[in-house]
Amino acid sequence: MSRKPLIAAQNLSVHYRLRGGLIGPIPFVRAVENVSLEIAPGSFFGLVGESGSGKTTLGRAMLRAAPISQGDVLFDDGEVAYSLKNLGKKELKDYRKRAQLIFQDPYAALSPRMTVRDIIAEPLEVMGLTKSRAETDERVREIAVKCRLNVEHLRRFPHAFSGGQRQRISIARALVSGPKFIVADESVAALDVSIQADVLNLLKAIQEDMGLTFLFISHDLSVVAHVCDHVAVMYLGRLVETAPTRTLFSGPRHPYTKALLSAIPSLDPDDRGKAQKLEGEIPTPTNPPPGCKFQTRCPVAIERCRIEEPVLESAGTEHNVACHRWKELFS
């Protein structure tokens, strides 16, 4: 990448310890394993994969909301530079201001007992970013307008709002502290398509307006194709392919990416049954298969895949793939 990344994961692993039995070693869940990823400032970076692939955990680790077991995440916005593994209390508080999360479910994320104004103002008050109530009100109003919320509605409670409006409230809350980096975790998954389009357009507009950098986590590849400039595909805690969006969608190099793309239901009724079907389900991360993690479902796996785990290697400009066979299969 030509520009210095805003945030970069370096050989990042997140392991969770499970409650063990009385005998034997304590089992681990390797939710994220040895992931390296760079996100340039101003990028809208997509992270895709099935449930259980570790995409949410990776997103949280980049917010220092999941434990970093190995490796590190480096953040540098030009004002401050942090190594997230070694953040002091004060630095962490400052990092919270610079990196924020937008949740999936706009119904669960908003307290029903707080007015919209209080919901949006809470981060400012908790972080002590404003000096007076008047200043808080001013900041809230400013961000509400940016998120296309009706200022008159700030006194209402969230139950009065539809899904799309609630998601705009969640977005305003995430943005009010003036962050640089936003993790949007399935932020449009619970919305109807007509409203989904509206929220996506809003996120893009705000990103350009405020110069934000997004990590956009989604299982919906068609949404990612439309809004993201770069995409990383995860499977069982590993990155299997990363590329600029156009490159990835026009020429996927990993069999898993190919299968994911092929599984998206086509809008053409005459296109039925053409999809290349992926058998089985994602294995449990407590007991991952040896070798390539995808070998149990891969249609083109060979003996080598069952023994040796492939590493991410360059397959073109900004295009990386972790597969033993990409060269013979896709070039």
Next chain:
Amino acid sequence: MSRLIDVENLTLQFDTDEGRITAVDDVSFSLDAGKIMGLVGESGSGKSVTAKSLMKLNPRNAVYGENTKITLHLDDGPVDVMSLQNDHEMKVVRGGSISLIFQEPMASFAPAISIGDQMIEQLLIHTSFSKSQAKEVSIEMLDRVGISDPSMRFSQYAFELSGGMRQRAMIAMALSTKPKLLIADEPTTALDVTIQAQVIDLMKDLVTEFGMGIIFITHDLGVIAQTADNVAVMYLGRLVEQGTVRDVIRSPAHPYTRGLLAALPTLDDIDAPLTPIPGDIPSPLERPSGCVYNTRCQEFIGPRCSAKVPVFSQIDAGHAAACHLYDRAGDAE
């Protein structure tokens, strides 16, 4: 193909503290055996309530319209669903000839009863099987829907199964009574695309194998394009467009259907802008007069739209839309 169900003038209102609200307004459609009908619409459009009406499965405060007529055509004669009164009479539509599968299978299985016991229970209610026959049939069905090691899964609990597996078990359970009509309410929405593709394939195979009809409720037009024979589009309790899947998706006639398609991100053209439908679906307490869609319509043509409820106009053979754009008789007025 023989007719399976006729729904005529289905109107359903709910008595609430805030007054009587209309959930379904004068909806009519038919389904033949061996066909899949897609029922599409946003949340709040009334698609689930419509489907549940076919089993009279709505809460006590539901009031059906006087002209509502639902006829289920079974081998031993038609059944007038509206006339069914008590639980005993309603067995035929609740799990007997009609089965229902839900979006979230975790919420649909009892957590403390094994999958197998739940499958046996409904078979004992709806069929004359003995307990051991019911077990045999259940294991066979689990095998049929592609669950590996079905006899082991039979004795497991819902939490021990993965999402895709649970949805398969749910389908196995719904089909073990050999229903004539399967209502699938967003059966793939909670699943990953790869698993969704597997479940869609399975449902299509089952239609061919058992010859039943399916009403497939979803908001995902891609899923509809891949499964349905016919499509009905709903908005705020009214049907706005009906036709074959090719007609509705390739040449959508109603502005709402067009709006849904324009808002949908597709992989064919990733640079195409996403066009949201302006505004939100209105609250059922504030139903717009005239055409229910007139407050958001991009092709609003005048006072007629907010004054007069449009009737269905034929676009092509088997393709109709309820919109004043096609209302020739209205032009003369």
